[in-house]
Amino acid sequence: MSGRWLAVFVGMMVVIGAGYTWHARQRHARAAVPVAPGPAISLRTPGQLFFRNTEPGPHFGRVAAVPIEQLGQVTPPRRVFDAECDRFAVAAGVGLCVAQQPGVLPPMSDVRILDQDLHVVRQRALPGTVSRAKLSSDGKLAVWTLFVMGDDYSEDRFSTRAGIWDLTTDEFTKTLEDMPVSVGGKRYFSSDVNFWGITFAGDDTRFYATMASKGRTHLVQGDYRLFRARALEENVECPSLSPDGKRIAFKRRESPNATTWRLSVMDLATRAITALAETHSVDDQAAWLDERTVMYGLSRERRESDVWAVPADGSGAPRLLVAGAASPALVYP
Template sequence: MNRRILAALLSAVLLGSVAVGYTVLRARPAPAVDRAGITLDAPGLLLRDTRTGRLAVQDSGGERAGSALGCARLYAAAGTGVCLREGLASAQLVLLGSDLTERRSIPLNGVPSRARVSGSGRMVSWTVFVTGDSYNGGRFSTRSGILDTRTGTLAGNLENFTVDGRPPDPDANVWGVTFAVDDNRFYATLSTGGHRSLVRGDFAARDLHPLKDNVECPSLSPDGTRIAYKKALPNGGWRLTVLNLADLAETPLAETRSVDDQAAWLDDRTVAYGLPHSGTGADVWAVPADGTGTPRLLAADADSPAPLH
């Protein structure tokens, strides 16, 4: 990635810490309790507790149960979880069963950034930041991959996928994967030549098809009709926006703070996202997906939300 993204990250920290335009006070929950028996099958909100850096689950009443599993980024669906860990030499993807047992691990070269699991629990994706690409002047770029947990098929670098049947440009970067219900189609961001766009991917065909400009970190709605994403603004930062896939019409959401996150749909009406508030801390907020309403605090001192059904 580039210095614009790093600057926007700093801006997001400042905006999150002062909570511009909102009078909602952050209610700090009681510390998460390490509790045996946490599963990914029970209803609740999976999240990363930013005070401990560990996986936790928050129930509908706001009570949080913590685990001993440390993650930099996480997600889960249908009893399959993914935890991205940071290490001294390299990062690691850990595939989790519903009882949080480790099913498989994959070494990753980079800093954990995004993680997703398809609605069926079959497909897992990840994105890491990397440095040192000769075509990128040594600045940040990304590596994204997809694992089919049923067959074991691994696509370790989506930059190797073709774009409408043609080889991608040498400077191509792909990040922020989200899966369709058929476990073959997916959406992601493609960047090349300083131009960023939403692409629809075909995992079996190893191909990407551009759909719309200026769409970053897409998240497909449960009904498969809309994409929530962060839209880059001319003056810097991002605006959380929803795209209707039928006509590509955009709806800016009521969250006006800069959101540098891959939003998660809680249901077909609501999206959740993380906002930094100080240092390495963050909070999870939620906002209606139709542009109405106001943001509400969903989980203090947390990020990386994923609904468990």
């Protein structure tokens, strides 16, 4: 792995393992975040934004939820659940919780499937530190990315592994590294290939991911059933497919050797790329609040972060959705 990738991955490992760094922007007032009482809700309750709670205190790291009509309030009351996750996703009443096992060396993480009441119904342990997690829109395919150490091909001794769990067949793909990929119409071979940031289309067959090799990143489009992929575009990381399946939100490296990224959207038909109004570096796999809006986590200080939103067409300005939150996932109304 090149020195450039070492700098990138070390920086990301520090964020995950040692806590979020201080972020220059402080655009909201700090206040104690109330925990909401009231009737129980589930992963099927419509109109809820679920997320990982990052406010300091006894509920740090637990899954929480805020009704979408309360988004943007300084301290909207949040419902807090028992599930503790480093990354969280929800779709069709299914939850995906990826959590690092505490105090284990080398690092291990649990990929947990939750029912609508956030109870663990399936679980697999994998080597690595948590990076990303998503579900297909029907909740049948769980995907994740982990940082791992000790791969023989990596001169700097760590890389990423992205996997897929088919919850219908229970087929478990630990890594995409054996998947044939074509670049420029030719089969690509290299021992340093890494994948991360998987996102599925609604047919549960077409997917997108980032492939990195020899200091470059590529957006690849894959076929899950045929287990093969082709490169579409360079300098695309952590793709997130829009609800209509026509656009990709992603982070774009601002210069070849930079460790800062500009949040952008690509039209898959035309390959036109639009830089979004968020000008701070976004190191996250974004999600879609709706067809017109992208949401994402932005680090604040220590291990804290906030969830922001910005128009997907490059207009407007970022707005705060939930303070003390990360890994947002919407249950659509």
